[in-house]
Structures are given as structure tokens and as C-alpha cells.
Amino acid sequence: MTDVVITGLGATTPLGGDVPTTWENALAGRSGVRTFDNDWAEKYDIPVNFAGQLVVQPSEVLTRPETKRMDPSAQMAIVAAREAWADAGSPDVDSDRLGAAVSSGIGGVWTLLNGWDTMKEKGAKRVLPMTVPMLMPNSPVAYVSLEFGARAGAHAPVSACASGAEAIAAGFEMIQSGRADIVIAGGTEAAIHPLPISAFAAMAALSKRNDDPASASRPYDTSRDGFVLGEGSGIVVLESAEHAAARGAKVYGRLLGLGMTADANHIAAPEPNGAGQTRAMELGLERAGLTAADIAHVNAHATSTPVGDMIEARGIRGVLGSHADQVLLSATKSMTGHLLGGAGALESVFTLLALHNRVAPPTINVTDPDPELEVDLVRDTPRDLPAEGQLAAINNSFGFGGHNVALVFGTA
Amino acid sequence: MADKNEILAGLAEIVAEETGLDAAEVTLEKSFTDDLDIDSLSMMTIVTLAEEKFDVRIPDEEVKNLTTVGDAVSFIEGAQN
Numbered sequence: 055m056t057d058v059v060i061t062g063l064g065a066t067t068p069l070g071g072d073v074p075t076t077w078e079n080a081l082a083g084r085s086g087v088r089t090f091d092n093d094w095a096e097k098y099d100i101p102v103n104f105a106g107q108l109v110v111q112p113s114e115v116l117t118r119p120e121t122k123r124m125d126p127s128a129q130m131a132i133v134a135a136r137e138a139w140a141d142a143g144s145p146d147v148d149s150d151r152l153g154a155a156v157s158s159g160i161g162g163v164w165t166l167l168n169g170w171d172t173m174k175e176k177g178a179k180r181v182l183p184m185t186v187p188m189l190m191p192n193s194p195v196a197y198v199s200l201e202f203g204a205r206a207g208a209h210a211p212v213s214a215c216a217s218g219a220e221a222i223a224a225g226f227e228m229i230q231s232g233r234a235d236i237v238i239a240g241g242t243e244a245a246i247h248p249l250p251i252s253a254f255a256a257m258a259a260l261s262k263r264n265d266d267p268a269s270a271s272r273p274y275d276t277s278r279d280g281f282v283l284g285e286g287s288g289i290v291v292l293e294s295a296e297h298a299a300a301r302g303a304k305v306y307g308r309l310l311g312l313g314m315t316a317d318a319n320h321i322a323a324p325e326p327n328g329a330g331q332t333r334a335m336e337l338g339l340e341r342a343g344l345t346a347a348d349i350a351h352v353n354a355h356a357t358s359t360p361v362g363d364m365i366e367a368r369g370i371r372g373v374l375g376s377h378a379d380q381v382l383l384s385a386t387k388s389m390t391g392h393l394l395g396g397a398g399a400l401e402s403v404f405t406l407l408a409l410h411n412r413v414a415p416p417t418i419n420v421t422d423p424d425p426e427l428e429v430d431l432v433r434d435t436p437r438d439l440p441a442e443g444q445l446a447a448i449n450n451s452f453g454f455g456g457h458n459v460a461l462v463f464g465t466a
Numbered sequence: 467m468a469d470k471n472e473i474l475a476g477l478a479e480i481v482a483e484e485t486g487l488d489a490a491e492v493t494l495e496k497s498f499t500d501d502l503d504i505d506s507l508s509m510m511t512i513v514t515l516a517e518e519k520f521d522v523r524i525p526d527e528e529v530k531n532l533t534t535v536g537d538a539v540s541f542i543e544g545a546q547n
Contacts, residue, residue: 119486180518183510 058229059466061303062142062291063403064134064240068284068390071110072137076400077407080389081436083416085268087282087391094248095264102260104267105246106284106391123184124197125162126244130287130396131194132201135238139202142291143303145236153206153234154199155224156289157217159395159453160245161191167249194242194287195221206234212395214453215355217241218288219398219461223312225292235297240289240399251283257322261358271392272419273356273363273385274427281357284391288400305466306406310344310446313337317456324362328369330458335373335448338460344446346374349381350439351414351447352429353405356385357392364426366450371428382414382437383429389418398451402461405449409465412439467546468520473539480515481535484508494536502535522546 063073068086070076079086087106095103112129113121121129135156165188172180187193192210199208207228211220218241225239254260261280263270271282298305313334319325339345352370356363363385371378386404393400408414414432423431439445446464453459468476478492485504498504504512509532513524516538522545524532532538 117486119484122483176518179523180514182514183507187507 056230056232057295058226058292058309059295059298060290060306060309060406061293061298062138063306063406064136064138064141064289065287065400065403066108066110066112066130066133067286067400068106068108071115073141073403080386080404080415081413083389083418083434085389085418086284087267087271089267098248098252100248100252101255101262102251103264104270104282106282107246108286123188125165125188125193127158127162127242128188128194128197130244130285131156131240131242131289132197134240134242134287134289135198135201138238138289138291145301145303147236149203149205151206151235152202152204153225153228153237154195154202154204154208155210155221155228155237155239156195156198157210157212157221157241157395158191158194158243159212159214159217160243160250162189162193163245163247163250165189167247198238202238204238213457214455215392215394215397216451216453216457216459217395217398218400219402219449219451219459220314220457222290222292222309222399222402222461223314223459226309226312229292229294235294237292238289239292240287241396242287243394243396244285245394246283246285254283259359269419271358271388273354273358273388273417274367274424274431275420276422276424278358278360278363280359281387282391284387284393285396286393286400287396288403290399290402290406307409307466308464309461310464311338311342311462313341313460315458317458319456322454324365324452325456326365328365330456331366331450331452332369332372334458334460335369335450338448338462339373342446342462344462346377348446349374349377349448350445351382351384351405351408353401353408353447353449354383354385355450355452357387364424366452367427367429378429381429382439383431384408384414385417386415398449398459401449401451402463405447405463408439409445409447409463412441412445413437414439470539470543473520473542474535476519477516477535477538480512480519484512492535494534494539496535497533498535516542520546
């Protein structure tokens with residue numbers, strides 16, 4: 055089997071406009087969640103007035119025509135992809151051997167709803183011709199393919215909040231099956247719009263901690279009351295180990311294996327006993343050729359919902375057994391909020407940096423850990439991973455619809 | 467009602483926003499496709515925005531006749547009446 059390594063990282067997030075800033079702020083335990091600078095809460099009577107919002111707007115780094123032709127979800131993906139590609143050393147690769155796999159959970163929701171507003175106010179003649187190419191959920195990956203000339207294939211698997219992880223899985227399969235030498239892979243989401251916020255709030259899925267937004271995302275804390283919406287993108291450059299070695303590329307880590315399952319249980323709720331999630335982690339370990347004892351770190355899906363966090367935590371304990379006592383667990387959504395389709399990709403960036411730097415990022419806002427939590431949670435400040443030897447880590451992502459993805463990464 | 471110079475200035479502004487070209491490059495003799503490198507989708511965007519800006523209707527079947535910026539300015543000028 056072809057070994058797959060990661061040679062470039064990119065991101066634009068509520069913690070920073072690039073990977074170094076995002077990582078620095080994550081290690082410092084800072085929150086990227088803040089109150090909206092708008093009147094949505096009053097105007098629409100929305101019960102939530104905060105989110106994890108980008109620090110650097112894409113319009114600050116892209117040209118005016120680029121921002122006009124791309125939905126914000128694609129703009130964020132392009133910003134992150136440019137950083138990842140440059141970080142990988144802008145590799146010289148045959149276009150037919152370069153792939154792209156970038157997903158969004160929701161797609162071009164701003165474009166869709168702005169277009170509908172225009173149509174209602176001004177009629178069909180005023181609807182812009184770029185509306186469809188901008189709103190389609192494959193738009194971000196299509197723009198990435200265009201930008202870098204990726205002709206091996208461009209894919210956008212959609213599985214709600216597991217989309218970004220599933221895109222990385224798709225990239226892994228492209229390389230392992232021999233379709234590509236390099237794949238630009240990740241996820242993106244730009245859904246901080248009054249409608250998705252209202253809709254998530256209608257499900258009682260969002261935290262309503264309006265008076266203290268920075269502490270609202272609190273995975274595993276007994277007072278957690280829902281997730282905090284976030285926005286942004288994470289992108290990784292996946293490359294066959296052989297191709298990377300031939301060009302002397304720097305390597306952050308390896309994607310050793312992955313497990314993907316579906317609950318087939320409920321359209322939005324996770325299966326109560328977490329069987330599908332557990333099976334995804336087990337399949338990931340098996341494909342990676344590892345056992346529980348090899349895992350040093352887990353970047354959990356952990357969105358800060360009352361039910362979901364502990365289903366996953368019990369699953370992690372179940373898969374890792376007593377070894378879970380020695381595994382450092384991080385829930386980085388406590389700082390970024392939940393990037394939906396961008397989450398699995400950004401958290402893959404965090405997982406790779408944790409392995410590369412041998413340090414697990416903190417989970418903030420946990421003042422009173424759930425008494426049922428039986429994994430070693432990294433709280434408030436980062437903690438060192440073992441300084442010597444090969445390390446492996448799991449990054450979990452789960453999505454509405456019962457999608458479960460566990461990515462297993464290893465040190466270089 | 468906008469005169470020819472005002473129409474050119476307004477159209478140049480739309481083209482500049484859409485393409486990233488300097489508005490000063492958008493002159494009457496320039497061809498949308500050959501000189502300004504505008505594809506059919508961008509052209510339809512420019513038409514849609516120009517219709518709104520100048521409060522005129524540019525039928526889809528007319529767009530193919532608008533080869534140069536001057537053609538578009540003349541059409542918009544006539545359509546205002």
C-alpha cells in the first residue's frame with residue numbers, strides 16, 4: 055500500500071488568518087468566539103448572538119473579483135489552500151496526478167439566500183449569473199482544482215459535520231488507489247447567516263450563553279448547553295511518501311488509516327450507545343495496523359452538546375480501554391467553535407501539529423468536568439506528548455445523518 | 467438619463483469590479499472577449515449589473531451583438547429612451 059504523508063497545512067479560522075497564528079492562539083488557550091457586530095438578534099429575534107468568527111476576512115487577502123465570484127465558503131478554502139500549497143513548497147507535480155478533495159457541510163448558503171433576497175426585492179432579471187456556480191457545494195473544490203490545475207479529480211463528499219474529515223479520507227483513497235500523487239484536501243464552512251443560526255437554534259443545538267460567549271463552547275463541562283457555530287477552513291496537502299521523499303519535502307506526519315461508518319439510526323441524533331462511532335475508530339486503528347496502546351492523543355469531535363460529548367467519550371474509553379488513562383484528549387472546538395464542514399479538516403491540522411510538535415492543545419472552559427469522563431482531558435494549558443518514539447493520534451468527526459469518520463495520524 | 471460619458475464610466479466601473487482590470491482600460495474600442503478577456507458568464511454578470519445601474523433591459527439575444535464596449539454604451543444609450 056502507498057504510504058500517505060502530509061507536507062503542507064493551511065487554515066483561516068476564528069483563532070487566526072493562517073496556521074501559525076491559529077496554532078499559537080490554540081496553545082495559549084484563547085477563545086475565538088465573540089458577540090456579533092450586527093443587529094441580527096434584535097432584528098430577527100434570534101436567541102443566539104455570538105459565534106466563532108474569522109479573524110481575517112477573505113476580502114482582506116483576496117482580490118475584489120475573487121470575492122465577487124466565490125461564495126465565502128470557497129473564499130475561505132482558497133485562502134487556506136494557498137497557504138497549504140506554499141507550505142508544501144509549491145510542489146512540481148503532473149497536473150493529471152494532482153487531485154483535490156474539499157468539502158463544505160452546507161454549501162453556498164450566503165449566495166443562495168442573497169440571491170433569493172434579490173429575487174424577492176427586484177425580480178428574476180436581477181439574479182446574478184454566477185449564483186449557481188457559487189452556491190453549489192462543490193464550488194470550493196472546483197475553485198481549488200482551477201487554482202492549482204488539479205486534474206486527477208475533484209471531490210466534495212458531503213456528510214454535514216464530518217464533511218471535512220471525509221474529504222481528507224477521499225484524498226487518502228485517491229493516493230492509495232494510485233489515482234494521484236498529491237491531493238489538496240480539507241473542508242470549509244461559511245454558515246454564520248441568520249437562517250442557519252435560527253435553524254440550529256430551533257433544534258436546541260446551540261449554546262445560548264449570550265452573556266459570556268467566550269466560555270460558551272465547553273465540551274465535557276457539566277454546564278455545557280450546546281455547540282457554538284464557527285466558520286473557516288482547514289486544508290492539508292496529502293502526498294504519497296515516495297513523491298514527498300523524491301522531492302525532499304518536509305513532512306508533518308502520516309495519515310495511517312481511517313474508519314468510516316454510518317449509524318442508520320436517526321437523521322440528527324447520534325446513536326445512543328455510540329456503536330457506529332466506536333466501529334469507525336476500531337476500523338481506523340485496524341487499517342492503520344495499530345492497537346489502542348499506540349494511541350497517544352485524541353482530538354475529539356466533542357461539540358459541547360449535553361448528549362453527544364459523552365457518547366463519544368464513552369466510545370473512546372471503550373476502544374482504548376485502560377490505555378485511555380494515558381491518552382491526552384483535546385477538544386479544540388472549545389476555542390474555535392464548530393466549523394461544521396470545516397471542523398474535521400481544521401482538527402486534522404491541529405492533530406498533525408500536536409504530533410509534529412509533541413504537544414496536545416488545551417480544552418478551555420471546563421471548570422467542572424463531567425464525572426462520567428474517563429479519558430485524560432487536557433485542560434486550560436497544553437501538555438507534552440511523549441518526547442521519543444513514533445506517536446499516533448485519532449481525529450474524530452461525526453455529522454448529522456449518522457456519519458462517523460475517524461482519521462488516524464502518525465508522526466513522520 | 468445618463469449621457470455617453472456617464473454610461474462609459476458606469477460600465478467601466480462594473481467591468482473593473484468583475485475582472486480586476488483598471489477602469490481606465492475599459493475604453494470604447496475595446497472588445498469584451500479579445501481585449502478584456504471576458505467570458506460569457508462574466509459578460510452575463512456585467513449585463514445584469516448594467517441593466518440595474520442604467521435601468522434598461524438588454525435582451526439575451528442582443529448580448530451577442532455587443533462586441534465592443536462602444537457597442538454596449540450605444541445600446542444602453544438607445545435603450546434609455
